[in-house]
Amino acid sequence: MWSREVGPYVRFMSNSALLTSSASASAPAVALCDVRKVHGRGEGEVVALDGVSAELSPGSFSAIMGPSGSGKSTLLNIAAGLDRPTSGSVALRGTGLAQLSERRLTILRRERIGFVFQSFNLLPSLTVAQNIALPLRLDGRRPRRSAVREIAARVGLEKRLHHRPSQLSGGQQQRVAIAPALITRPEVVFADEPTGALDTQTGHGVLCLLREVVDEDGHTVVMVTHDPVAAAYADRVILLADGRVAGTLDAPSADEVAKRLARLGA
Amino acid sequence: MLRLAVLSALGRFGTFTGALVALFAAAVLSMGWGMQLESVLRTNAPVERYASATAVVTGQQKAALGEQLSLAAAGPARTVMVVGIARPRHLVSQQTVIFLTDAEATRLAGHSGQVDAIGVLAVPGFDVSRLQAAAGGAQVLTGGARGAAEYPELERTRTVLIPVTATFGGLAMFIAMFVVASTLGLSIQQREREIALLRAVAATPGQIRRMIAWEAAIVALAGSAAGIWPGIVLGRALAHALVRHAIAPPNEVLNYDWLPAAAAIGGGVTTALLAVLASGRRAARVPPTLALTDAAAEPRLLGPGRIVGGLIALADAVPLFAVSTTTSDPQTAVATSEINAIFLVVAAAFFGPIVAYAVARLLAPALTALSPVGGFLAAANLGAATRRFSSASTPLVLTIALSCTLFFGSTTIEHATSQQQRVALTGQLAITSAGPGLPAAALADVRATPGVRSAVALTSTTLGPSLGVPDDTPSAQILTGGQGGGLDVSVIAGSLSALHGDAIALGRHRADAAHARVDDGVAIMLGDGTPAQATVVAIYSRDLAFGDALLAPELAAGHQTTPLLNEPAGAGSAVPRTPGERQRLARHRERRQRRAEQLARAVLRRDDLHLHVDRRSQHADHDRAPARSRASAPAAQRCHHAPGPVDGALGGHPDHHHRPRHRAGDHGHRAATAQPRAHGRLPSIRASGWFAAILGVSALLALVALSVPTRRALRTQPVEAIGIRE
Numbered sequence: 001m002w003s004r005e006v007g008p009y010v011r012f013m014s015n016s017a018l019l020t021s022s023a024s025a026s027a028p029a030v031a032l033c034d035v036r037k038v039h040g041r042g043e044g045e046v047v048a049l050d051g052v053s054a055e056l057s058p059g060s061f062s063a064i065m066g067p068s069g070s071g072k073s074t075l076l077n078i079a080a081g082l083d084r085p086t087s088g089s090v091a092l093r094g095t096g097l098a099q100l101s102e103r104r105l106t107i108l109r110r111e112r113i114g115f116v117f118q119s120f121n122l123l124p125s126l127t128v129a130q131n132i133a134l135p136l137r138l139d140g141r142r143p144r145r146s147a148v149r150e151i152a153a154r155v156g157l158e159k160r161l162h163h164r165p166s167q168l169s170g171g172q173q174q175r176v177a178i179a180p181a182l183i184t185r186p187e188v189v190f191a192d193e194p195t196g197a198l199d200t201q202t203g204h205g206v207l208c209l210l211r212e213v214v215d216e217d218g219h220t221v222v223m224v225t226h227d228p229v230a231a232a233y234a235d236r237v238i239l240l241a242d243g244r245v246a247g248t249l250d251a252p253s254a255d256e257v258a259k260r261l262a263r264l265g266a
Numbered sequence: 267m268l269r270l271a272v273l274s275a276l277g278r279f280g281t282f283t284g285a286l287v288a289l290f291a292a293a294v295l296s297m298g299w300g301m302q303l304e305s306v307l308r309t310n311a312p313v314e315r316y317a318s319a320t321a322v323v324t325g326q327q328k329a330a331l332g333e334q335l336s337l338a339a340a341g342p343a344r345t346v347m348v349v350g351i352a353r354p355r356h357l358v359s360q361q362t363v364i365f366l367t368d369a370e371a372t373r374l375a376g377h378s379g380q381v382d383a384i385g386v387l388a389v390p391g392f393d394v395s396r397l398q399a400a401a402g403g404a405q406v407l408t409g410g411a412r413g414a415a416e417y418p419e420l421e422r423t424r425t426v427l428i429p430v431t432a433t434f435g436g437l438a439m440f441i442a443m444f445v446v447a448s449t450l451g452l453s454i455q456q457r458e459r460e461i462a463l464l465r466a467v468a469a470t471p472g473q474i475r476r477m478i479a480w481e482a483a484i485v486a487l488a489g490s491a492a493g494i495w496p497g498i499v500l501g502r503a504l505a506h507a508l509v510r511h512a513i514a515p516p517n518e519v520l521n522y523d524w525l526p527a528a529a530a531i532g533g534g535v536t537t538a539l540l541a542v543l544a545s546g547r548r549a550a551r552v553p554p555t556l557a558l559t560d561a562a563a564e565p566r567l568l569g570p571g572r573i574v575g576g577l578i579a580l581a582d583a584v585p586l587f588a589v590s591t592t593t594s595d596p597q598t599a600v601a602t603s604e605i606n607a608i609f610l611v612v613a614a615a616f617f618g619p620i621v622a623y624a625v626a627r628l629l630a631p632a633l634t635a636l637s638p639v640g641g642f643l644a645a646a647n648l649g650a651a652t653r654r655f656s657s658a659s660t661p662l663v664l665t666i667a668l669s670c671t672l673f674f675g676s677t678t679i680e681h682a683t684s685q686q687q688r689v690a691l692t693g694q695l696a697i698t699s700a701g702p703g704l705p706a707a708a709l710a711d712v713r714a715t716p717g718v719r720s721a722v723a724l725t726s727t728t729l730g731p732s733l734g735v736p737d738d739t740p741s742a743q744i745l746t747g748g749q750g751g752g753l754d755v756s757v758i759a760g761s762l763s764a765l766h767g768d769a770i771a772l773g774r775h776r777a778d779a780a781h782a783r784v785d786d787g788v789a790i791m792l793g794d795g796t797p798a799q800a801t802v803v804a805i806y807s808r809d810l811a812f813g814d815a816l817l818a819p820e821l822a823a824g825h826q827t828t829p830l831l832n833e834p835a836g837a838g839s840a841v842p843r844t845p846g847e848r849q850r851l852a853r854h855r856e857r858r859q860r861r862a863e864q865l866a867r868a869v870l871r872r873d874d875l876h877l878h879v880d881r882r883s884q885h886a887d888h889d890r891a892p893a894r895s896r897a898s899a900p901a902a903q904r905c906h907h908a909p910g911p912v913d914g915a916l917g918g919h920p921d922h923h924h925r926p927r928h929r930a931g932d933h934g935h936r937a938a939t940a941q942p943r944a945h946g947r948l949p950s951i952r953a954s955g956w957f958a959a960i961l962g963v964s965a966l967l968a969l970v971a972l973s974v975p976t977r978r979a980l981r982t983q984p985v986e987a988i989g990i991r992e
């Protein structure tokens with residue numbers, strides 16, 4: 001019922017996003033080429049990704065889906081430069097990540113990538129405002145108060161700036177968790193199960209925020225989710241199974257996604 | 267990063283309590299001892315007697331404290347007539363000055379034909395270097411340094427205080443380093459996810475390392491700064507104690523600046539920074555993906571760093587262990603075993619996870635049987651989180667190991683020393699003084715007392731650096747009447763009956779070190795710095811009790827630091843030989859004590875002497891010796907029978923504790939004590955009690971340290987704990 005209500009909205013938004021992405025002629029926002037990732041060694045060896053290739057165009061909203069253990073979180077980590085592939089290459093707007101040192105990679109993450117994590121992952125010792133400004137602070141920049149306030153207003157928490165995360169509800173925490181990902185105005189925002197711990201109402205708010213990031217700011221969003229309803233907010237769904245790309249869906253509806261997932265055995 | 271570190275440190279101050287307390291304690295100790303050190307280094311002895319002299323030429327490095335006491339030195343106290351009272355032009359506050367005729371002064375000083383110091387009055391513009399040239403080997407002291415001629419003991423205090431301060435400060439910092447490394451390491455393990463998040467949000471590894479370093483520095487600053495004021499209080503108390511135990515001269519005044527405080531804080535911060543070097547590196551290596559996944563299993567039991575560090579520490583400990591178990595020199599054994607303990611503790615810290623794992627596996631069945639739920643979970647936790655467990659247990663291991671080594675090392679030496687003393691002093695009665703010593707004439711008085719078969723007198727002194735000791739002062743005793751009864755030094759070569767003229771008897775270890783045998787001539791430096799040649803007449807084995815050398819009275823005459831007999835005149839009267847006789851004597855302790863009292867009265871038949879007779883049982887007498895030495899361990903090691911005040915009961919007032927204290931200007935021996943001595947079963951060292959105490963206190967500390975965070979943890983509602991991950 002909830003999905004039917006928002007369906008047209010999603011479609012409308014995704015159409016406009018597709019237009020934006022087709023209008024851009026530059027290098028893909030994220031390019032993965034034959035990425036393999038093996039965890040562990042010897043007998044405990046687990047192949048998480050087995051030759052994944054994908055290109056995500058700038059200003060698009062992609063969802064990565066698949067059954068548990070299909071490698072979707074690993075793919076996100078590698079695409080975001082948090083983890084390095086065993087083989088294959090990753091490029092962000094044409095910048096190869098493999099040859100960057102840990103420090104350079106960190107700085108690239110800081111300047112060009114934003115993160116929204118599965119569990120709210122805020123620093124408990126910092127206030128909301130300090131958490132939001134953290135990426136700037138780590139970059140040695142003094143965060144402007146107005147910028148923090150503006151971002152906080154976008155996630156609807158301008159009145160909670162001086163609270164600590166433990167004083168907020170789960171939904172509020174997740175909305176705060178999106179804010180730091182936006183303050184540096186990153187090229188790509190990666191989100192790992194951003195609605196995993198939220199009720200449908202709050203989840204809807206968060207997904208709308210991510211949609212806005214694409215439509216209004218022109219950023220690229222990559223989201224891992226197992227929820228077909230959440231995936232329906234994306235322009236494109238990449239389905240993973242056993243570490244391989246099992247198919248893609250453009251401008252998906254929640255029903256379609258659910259059907260395809262069921263076929264994959266999710 | 268500083269701001270983040272401050273916020274992080276403030277937000278979780280509870281986590282840092284352990285580090286904070288350790289750094290606080292280290293700062294208190296460093297401050298307290300640092301004050302003593304700075305005082306002795308800065309203080310020039312006050313110039314009083316020589317205040318009018320431009321320069322002082324001293325030919326001797328050691329002069330006696332308060333020579334005015336020597337009025338009663340060479341014989342019975344004399345009645346002197348006061349013919350004038352001097353009002354000094356310069357303030358004389360630390361001592362009493364008595365003016366005597368030259369002849370009388372020379373006689374009382376006991377150094378025939380020698381003077382300690384020459385005061386020089388010079389005309390304006392006098393060139394001191396000319397004096398230097400004329401003085402030969404003597405020191406020329408000018409300005410504030412002139413005080414050194416009046417208070418040569420300051421120099422001795424320096425040599426004692428520097429290593430003591432270094433030891434206390436160093437050990438405190440060392441322990442603090444362990445505790446800080448453990449607690450901060452623990453806190454880093456606890457918030458690996460948070461660090462991963464920071465890494466993911468884009469903190470570089472260097473930024474993480476700096477954050478950890480700043481955290482440590484902030485905690486160290488807070489802890490050390492809090493320790494400064496208590497450190498000053500401790501320093502004042504220490505200064506009093508050092509004077510009371512005669513380690514520092516009575517005129518010692520605390521004279522300190524900001525330096526000890528700066529050293530304590532700087533040392534604390536440096537210690538903390540060193541301690542988190544490893545933790546910071548580990549934190550910087552936390553993979554950013556950890557923030558996205560659920561907590562990973564603990565890393566492998568031992569990383570390469572721990573293996574290498576542990577093996578190095580063990581490799582250092584093994585040869586030290588070999589030395590400490592095979593050496594025949596007790597001081598070497600104690601020193602090496604202490605360093606050995608430190609290396610072993612370091613090894614235990616490196617191998618901590620393995621130790622923790624083994625302990626967890628060993629204790630698991632017992633814990634589960636004892637408490638099916640709590641015990642089972644505890645055992646499972648200990649087995650899985652071995653790194654965390656070892657972080658918590660390492661400071662405890664350190665505490666127990668170091669306190670046991672330091673404490674039992676000295677009690678073992680004390681025990682061996684007092685055992686040797688008891689076996690060696692075969693005399694039935696010992697007369698000691700509660701003041702600086704007995705007059706030399708007392709020995710003759712004892713010998714003349716009816717019923718006394720024989721008596722010997724011992725005077726503690728030190729030799730200058732000689733006899734194979736390049737920079738130390740061997741302890742020695744001047745033995746008068748050595749061939750008589752009452753003393754058994756366990757001669758292994760030669761004979762004490764030849765201890766006359768230029769004769770010397772050497773302790774076994776000293777003889778070994780100097781490569782000296784009986785009838786060899788050896789070069790020695792007497793207590794006042796005079797070089798001399800002596801002939802070795804005997805080598806003895808009880809050198810713990812008697813020091814490194816026994817000197818013939820003629821050899822030391824005029825060269826010892828004080829002409830007083832400051833050691834027990836072992837008066838051997840009817841030495842009991844058979845067990846039956848001993849028992850009989852024990853049964854008639856009362857009677858013997860009365861006799862001791864009579865003897866002491868007979869010896870000290872002077873009105874100006876108060877008589878103290880130790881009325882306590884032999885056991886009390888035996889037990890007291892280690893207690894007294896413990897209180898003043900650093901100085902007492904040099905001088906095993908330092909004539910300390912005796913906590914005895916005054917005759918007729920058994921419960922009146924009286925500490926006769928020497929005051930400048932008094933006749934030296936205000937009190938003399940006759941202590942009955944007897945052979946008996948040696949009371950065993952009461953180590954087990956102390957061991958239990960150390961274990962008990964450590965366990966108590968651990969319980970307190972655990973219960974605080976446990977209570978805090980339990981205050982968290984389960985719902986909150988599930989909602990927020992930290």
